[in-house]
Amino acid sequence: MTTPLTRSLAAHYYTDPAVFEQERNGLLSRTWQFAGHVSQIPNIGDYFAFEIAGQNLFCIRGRDQVIRTFYNVCQHRAHELVNGSGNKKVVVCPYHSWAYELTGQLRAGPNLKKVPGFDKSEICLTEVRTEDFLGFIFVNLDDNTPSMDEWFPGVRDEIREFVPHVTDLAPLEWVEIPEHCNWKVSIENYSECYHCPTNHPTFATGVIKPETYDIQPDANGGYVLRHVTECQSLEKMTYPIDLESNPRAGDYQSWFLWPTFSFQCYPGNILNTYHWRPHSVDSCTVWRGWYTEQGHESDVIRDLAIQDRQTTVAEDITLVESVHRGLQSKGYKPGPLVLDPACGVLSEHSIAKLQEWMKEGAEH
Secondary structure, three states: OOOOOOEOOOOHHHHOHHHHHHHHHOHHHOOOEEEEEHHHOOOOOEEEEEEEOOEEEEEEEOOOOOEEEEEOOOOOOOOOOOOOEEEOOOEEOOOOOOEEOOOOEEEEOOOHHHOOOOOHHHOEOOEEEEEEEOOEEEEEOOOOOOOHHHHOOOHHHHHHHHOOOHHHEEEEEEEEEEEOOOHHHHHHHHOOOOOHHHHOHHHHHHOEOHHHOEEEEOOOOOOEEEEEEEEOOOOOOOOOOOOOOOOOOOEEEEEEEOOOEEEEEEOOOEEEEEEEEEEEOOEEEEEEEEEEEOOOOOHHHHHHHHHHHHHHHHHHHHHHHHHHHHHOOOOOOOOEOOOOOOOOOOOOHHHHHHHHHHHHHHHO
């Protein structure tokens, strides 16, 4: 009996504004989303504002050194509390000067003592679940979602194996890359290397050996796709690496954490990240991050980041924007995925798993 072919998702999963709204109010609000790095707020009272799933939030370091995240809204009359980044001894609303402790508890406000029965202990900013994952701050708008270690089993320890000094790292640079496509188009492109030999000649000949590339879903049912491959021969590498510096120095691995973040370790134990922020049904921003110990300068990593932007990143923008235009064509009929039982670089088994998650996220 012939095995039925697995076909790609219908175009409306990527082009229908109603699907995007469902994702924003559901999937993106109940999954772990990257907020920033602990090095952005090293001191008591340091904060930064950001947006997740259409919600304005801010992270702040408390007097107890705990990093908390709050919805960026005053509990009095809904004015936003902070903008950008900075330092606050107390968070004071610009509208009516209600003041909040760094724990979110209301401290004071003009004339509140004159209000009969007013109990300031009952008023607190609305807190958002926050986890420090190896120095990377993640938040979740759903209080009931399992922890990151439950969602992404084993990843924390695996990253430490590849990058033992990961908690000493800080961003050397973050690059914002706007893409005119649905966020899932960009993530699908990232999550297969079927296109790499044809479209990424620098990456495929000067960083990794594409014939060794494979992407596997988590064997324990976690929401992780692991990319693994070997580095190119040293004479072909586009940047220098020391194979003796670490047992994993010659390997490349990526941990894509569904739905919008990926840790990558390039050969030479160089940590870098991708982070997707969906804006609308047809636009998103990709944040490309590169890290060094304490954020110290590195000519090698600066040059590698430039090479990445000028080759792989630029090449991918052309691909994903073309796909997004194609998804709007009346002539498109979802084709079968290439599912090689042996897996490997020319198989799309990772896309089959990813599209299961996508369909689930769009429908619940």
